[in-house]
Amino acid sequence: MCIFIKIILKLKDTLKHKGLRQKLVQILIKKGVTSKIVLDAIGAIPRHLFMDSSFLDHAYQDKAFPIAADQTISQPYTVAFQTELMQVAKGDKVLEIGTGSGYQTAVLCELGTKVFSIERQHELFKITSKFLPKLNYRPKKLIFGDGYKGLPEEAPFKAIIVTAGAPFVPKPLLAQLEVGGRLVIPVGDKVQIMTLFVRTGPKQFEKTEFGEFKFVPLLEDKN
Ligand code: SAH
Numbered sequence: 001m002c003i004f005i006k007i008i009l010k011l012k013d014t015l016k017h018k019g020l021r022q023k024l025v026q027i028l029i030k031k032g033v034t035s036k037i038v039l040d041a042i043g044a045i046p047r048h049l050f051m052d053s054s055f056l057d058h059a060y061q062d063k064a065f066p067i068a069a070d071q072t073i074s075q076p077y078t079v080a081f082q083t084e085l086m087q088v089a090k091g092d093k094v095l096e097i098g099t100g101s102g103y104q105t106a107v108l109c110e111l112g113t114k115v116f117s118i119e120r121q122h123e124l125f126k127i128t129s130k131f132l133p134k135l136n137y138r139p140k141k142l143i144f145g146d147g148y149k150g151l152p153e154e155a156p157f158k159a160i161i162v163t164a165g166a167p168f169v170p171k172p173l174l175a176q177l178e179v180g181g182r183l184v185i186p187v188g189d190k191v192q193i194m195t196l197f198v199r200t201g202p203k204q205f206e207k208t209e210f211g212e213f214k215f216v217p218l219l220e221d222k223n
Helices: 003-010 015-030 036-044 053-058 076-086 103-110 122-134 171-175
Strands: 093-097 114-119 141-144 157-162 177-187 192-199 205-213
Touching: 015 036, 015 076, 036 076, 036 103, 076 103, 076 157, 076 177, 076 192, 076 205, 093 103, 103 114, 103 122, 114 122, 122 141, 171 177
Parallel strands: 093 114, 093 157, 114 141, 157 177
Antiparallel strands: 177 192, 192 205
16 A cells, blocks of 8 residues: 555544544533533544554543553543643643643644643654644644753743643743743652642742642653
């Protein structure tokens, strides 16, 4: 089969997939997700294309799954929960730590935000950088680097989302929020508490804790 046809088949999004996505959206509504723009984004994105082919049949279950480099694509409920907490609107500048499969990045693109996303695994950075434009998702910039440092040259951000479990809250991320900006970060070692920081003033932050979640660890730089 010629490569062109193979690529088309690989990127296929059928009516069956669309139907399964709508069922997933209903599950998320039952679990308490209310934001219409977030639900619409999840209803629009072909999650099965972000996953290893051996998991295709499970793509629309509300579960996390393995991706390359021993990492995971987050559970849709987790993606929806974190995205709701970000409270972003079209045109907002946002930073994601942990690009991974690019699924969360795609959700933020669907919302019309200007997305910067950092990934420390070179293999994933390469795969996802090539893959997202094929689905017409165009984040402002994907960066291969260490998310603990944030992205000072592009700060301040309206929202920052961390999609790996952080043993502590990296100070640079708080410093890179604009006033009124929101950091959504799962904090903890074995399990994480979803935590929201809102910058209420130049030196003031308001912290709110939500339930327990389970993420792969936010790793410190190898170098
Ligand atoms: N948002 C992703 C979640 C991937 S899992 C998705 O939906 O697919 C978390 C990701 O964080 C992994 O890809 C992991 O390699 C990355 N990560 C871990 N520590 C990091 C760090 N210090 N800086 C940037 N990315 C990191």
